[in-house]
Amino acid sequence: KAGVTQTPRYLIKTRGQQVTLSCSPISGHRSVSWYQQTPGQGLQFLFEYFSETQRNKGNFPGRFSGRQFSNSRSEMNVSTLELGDSALYLCASSLVGGPGVQETQYFGPGTRLLVL
Amino acid sequence: GQSLEQPSEVTAVEGAIVQINCTYQTSGFYGLSWYQQHDGGAPTFLSYNGLDGLEETGRFSSFLSRSDSYGYLLLQELQMKDSASYFCAAPSGNTPLVFGKGTRLSVIA
Secondary structure, rough: OOOOOOEEOEEEEOOOOOEEEEEEOOOOOOEEEEEEOOOOOEEEEEEEEEEEEEEEEOOOOOOOOEEEEEOEEEEEEEEEOOHHHHHEEEEEEEOOOOOOOOOOOOOOOOEEEEEO | EEEEEOOOOEEEEEEEOOOEEEEEEEOOOOEEEEEEOOOOOOEEEEEEEEEOOOEEEEEEEEEEEEOOOEEEEEEOOOOOHEEEEEEEEEEEEOEOOOOOOOEEEEEEO
C-alpha cells in the first residue's frame, strides 16, 4: 500500500504571498491531519479533516485554512505569508480518527516551506 | 489541555540501552504513543501504550504508568541508525495528537 504523499516537497515563497500544499492519504484512510514543525515550537496541530469537513482546529490564525475532497485528498492554504511561517508542514492520515479514538497516524514526508 | 515533557537530548554508546522519559499533564487521557523522526524524514510510529505496563516490539519497548502520568521508551542494543529524534504524543480533547518537544538521541561508537 502506498504511503502518505505530499507535494511539493520544497517551496520558497516571499512574504505576503500565499501557498497551497497537497496531501494524499493512504488508500482507505478518511482522516487527514496537518501539523507544523519548527525547531522552536516542535510539532503543532493545525487541523483535521474527515469526510470533507474540518473536524478539529488547532490554535493557528485564520490565514491557515484547509479542505478535503471526496477522495480524502486534502490541501492546506496559507495566505499572506510571514517569515515565521517557514516550517516543515506534515500531514498524517488514519482510518477514521476522531476524539478518543486511538489510531496510529501515518505521516507523509512533509513540505518544507521557506518564506523570504 | 495537555502537555508532554521529555528531555531534549540524550547520548548513548552503540550496543548500550537508553531510556527516554516522558511525563504528561492531561485533561483526559487516551494512551501514549512514541514516534521516531530521522533528520529530514517524517515521524514514524514506534509504539503505543493504552494501559499500564510494558509493550515490547523488537529492540524497542515502551512503558506507561497512568497513576504517575509517566511513560518511557527503552531502546536496546543501540545501533548508529537509531540516532534520531523521539517524540511522545497523546490525543488531547479533539486534537488527534499533542507532541512533546522531542528527544534527540545521538548514538556514538
